[in-house]
Amino acid sequence: MVRNTLCRIGIAVMLLGMLSACGTLRNLGSEATARPDTYTNANNPSNIETDPNNTIWSIFNRKSAERSVSVNKYLWSASLEVLNFLPVQSVDPFTGVIVTGYGTPPGGGRSYRATVLIDDPALDARSLNVALQTRGGRAVNRATARAVEDAILSRARELRIADNRL
Known part of the structure; x- marks a missing residue:
């Protein structure tokens, strides 16, 4: 009796595996519509519900339940x-x-x-967070951190202007 039940469960699992191999996962997280000045996560699970090419088995291929964060490429560079x-x-x-x-x-x-966090695709001071620390483990004074942030923002604007000239 137990052996017969285990055999049936094994056959059901095998059939489900074969059936799931029939589905396609094309264009999962396609970034064809992404803005050219941002980096985005290609494994964005929010695209699963809107992609008509996905199957019922696509829900098992999600990498994470979190949303992706777009990063401004000029601030990054x-x-x-x-x-x-x-x-x-x-x-x-x-x-x-x-x-x-x-x-x-x-x-x-x-x-x-330093630890830098760029949490918005806009080329803006609000998108950039810089934390500086000395060797002794103390945070640097705010004026020094502000000077580093200003240098990064200035360089990012220069990169964007140079990019638009091409």
Whole structure:
């Protein structure tokens, strides 16, 4: 009796597996409509409900239930350029986070590390958050952090102007 039930369950699982292989997952997270000045997550689960080419089995292929964050490419590039004296520990263009290790700025005597968060596709000061820390673990004064943010914003605007000239 138990053996017969296990056999039936095994056959049902095998049939479901074969049936799920028949579905297609074309254009899942297609970024054809993405703005050219943003990076976006290609595995955006919010596209599953709106894509007519998905099957019922598409719900099992979601990477995450979270929404993707668009990152302004000019702010991203400018952050990496301005903070190029710091060794990069990790970057994630899909969430907009850059984490650096400790480094000394040119002509400076103190060692710093930075964490940058770009959480909006707009080229705006509200899109950029920079946290600086000294080697002793203390946060830097607000004027220094503001100067770094201003340098990143200025460089991002320069990159955008240069990009529009092409």
